[in-house]
Amino acid sequence: MKILLQFPEGLKQKAFEEADKLQKEGHHVFISSSPCYGACDLCLDEARALKVDKIIHFGHSEYLQEKPEISVEYVEWKVDVPIDNLSAILPHLKGVKKLALVTTVQHIHQLPEMKKFLEKNGISVLMGKGCFAKYEGQVLGCDPTAALSVAEHADCILFIGTGKFHPTSILSEKPVYAFDPFSKTFTDLSPEIKKLGKRRQGALAKALDAKTFGILISTKPGQFCPHIAEWAKKELEAKGKKAYLLVSNELNPISLENFRKIECYINTACPRLSEDTEMFSKPILNAVDLKELLGLWG
Numbered sequence: 029m030k031i032l033l034q035f036p037e038g039l040k041q042k043a044f045e046e047a048d049k050l051q052k053e054g055h056h057v058f059i060s061s062s063p064c065y066g067a068c069d070l071c072l073d074e075a076r077a078l079k080v081d082k083i084i085h086f087g088h089s090e091y092l093q094e095k096p097e098i099s100v101e102y103v104e105w106k107v108d109v110p111i112d113n114l115s116a117i118l119p120h121l122k123g124v125k126k127l128a129l130v131t132t133v134q135h136i137h138q139l140p141e142m143k144k145f146l147e148k149n150g151i152s153v154l155m156g157k158g159c160f161a162k163y164e165g166q167v168l169g170c171d172p173t174a175a176l177s178v179a180e181h182a183d184c185i186l187f188i189g190t191g192k193f194h195p196t197s198i199l200s201e202k203p204v205y206a207f208d209p210f211s212k213t214f215t216d217l218s219p220e221i222k223k224l225g226k227r228r229q230g231a232l233a234k235a236l237d238a239k240t241f242g243i244l245i246s247t248k249p250g251q252f253c254p255h256i257a258e259w260a261k262k263e264l265e266a267k268g269k270k271a272y273l274l275v276s277n278e279l280n281p282i283s284l285e286n287f288r289k290i291e292c293y294i295n296t297a298c299p300r301l302s303e304d305t306e307m308f309s310k311p312i313l314n315a316v317d318l319k320e321l322l323g324l325w326g
Contacts, residue, residue: 030080032312034060034071036087039105046086064280066169067091068250073277089133089162091250104287107134109188109209114145116212120188120205126152128182129140130167130198132174132189137208139165142188154178160250169252170299172198187217196220199248231302231311235321238291238311240270242284246297247277253296256315260294263318267325281307294318 031050035043058078060071067088075083075098082099090102121127129146131139143153154166156177166307167174167187175185175198184203187195195206195217204217243257243262257273264271271294274284280296281304284290293312295301302314313321 029082030056030078032058032060032071032075032078032080032083034085036064037064039087042086043060046084054192065248066250067102068093068170068298069248070096070250072096072098072249074180074205078152087133089136091160091168093160093250096249105269106137109138109142110136111138111141111145111209112187113209113212114142114207117186117207117214118149120214121151121184122152123274124183126154126182127247128154128156128175128178128202130155130165130172130185130187130195133163133166135189136163136166139163154182167197169193169197174176175204175293176200176309192220193300194219194239196224199225227305227316228302228313231313232304232317232321232324235292235313236324238269240272240291241294242272242274242287242290242292243294244284244297244301244312245278246274246275247275248297251297253315255295256296260296260318263322264294267285267322281309285309294312 033043033046043059047059050057056301060074062071068091070083070085079250082101084101086103087105088102089104094274129143146153156174157164158166158168158171158173161168161174164175179185179200179202182202184205185198187201187206188209192206196206197222204221206215206217243260245254245257246252259289261271261273280299290310292310294315295312296315300312302312
């Protein structure tokens with residue numbers, strides 16, 4: 029069987045080990061060396077060019093969208109959390125009676141244990157389900173719905189895991205806390221999330237005076253939304269604006285800068301792209317923000 033292996037950046041060092049295993053079984057193995065940003069970013073172009081029988085995608089769970097024409101096997105990369113370390117979180121949760129609990133796919137298998145620990149210590153736990161995430165309580169960088177769907181009934185939102193990328197996607201009025209179970213570090217992310225909200229408002233304010241827009245379309249399978257891009261173009265032109273559809277697999281700010289007439293970008297790809305304001309010299313809004321901009325124009 030011809031197999032194409034795909035790894036996110038943090039797991040690429042495991043590629044040769046996995047390739048060796050499969051080659052010993054008699055398979056013909058290729059390794060994708062392209063950047064991989066998540067389960068939304070399957071290496072379908074390479075798979076089609078090589079005419080492989082299967083992609084094995086490591087490190088993420090299945091992204092719940094339309095199935096690709098090439099078979100994809102998802103290999104989740106589990107990392108065990110030292111549950112005893114959760115005791116370090118309790119002093120920070122004094123007064124909290126009910127919280128929304130979320131984590132990433134690496135720790136999702138231990139979410140029932142985490143829930144049990146918190147409830148044993150007198151804290152009720154709520155868990156929601158995301159739009160694209162496979163599991164209850166799982167957040168993706170682009171899909172914080174597991175937290176937001178139950179946030180109104182909770183005193184706060186608690187993310188257990190490493191890094192800030194996933195929990196800073198949770199744009200909630202409720203406090204958002206992150207606990208690293210390995211370093212035992214507790215962080216209140218609410219100030220950072222509020223800064224992201226202010227950046228969005230700043231981008232909206234700058235976009236008000238824009239006359240020429242570039243609508244960004246990504247061909248990555250989980251980010252490909254041409255129908256939304258066409259809607260955005262139609263709405264902008266109805267307001268007397270110029271709008272151009274810019275298509276790419278890798279949305280590179282340096283390449284986009286060559287389209288000098290563009291005054292504002294409308295992003296229909298990964299919603300986290302709009303946070304990279306320092307990489308773009310022009311305001312960048314997600315498609316959902318365009319509705320607000322249209323309303324501001326009246």
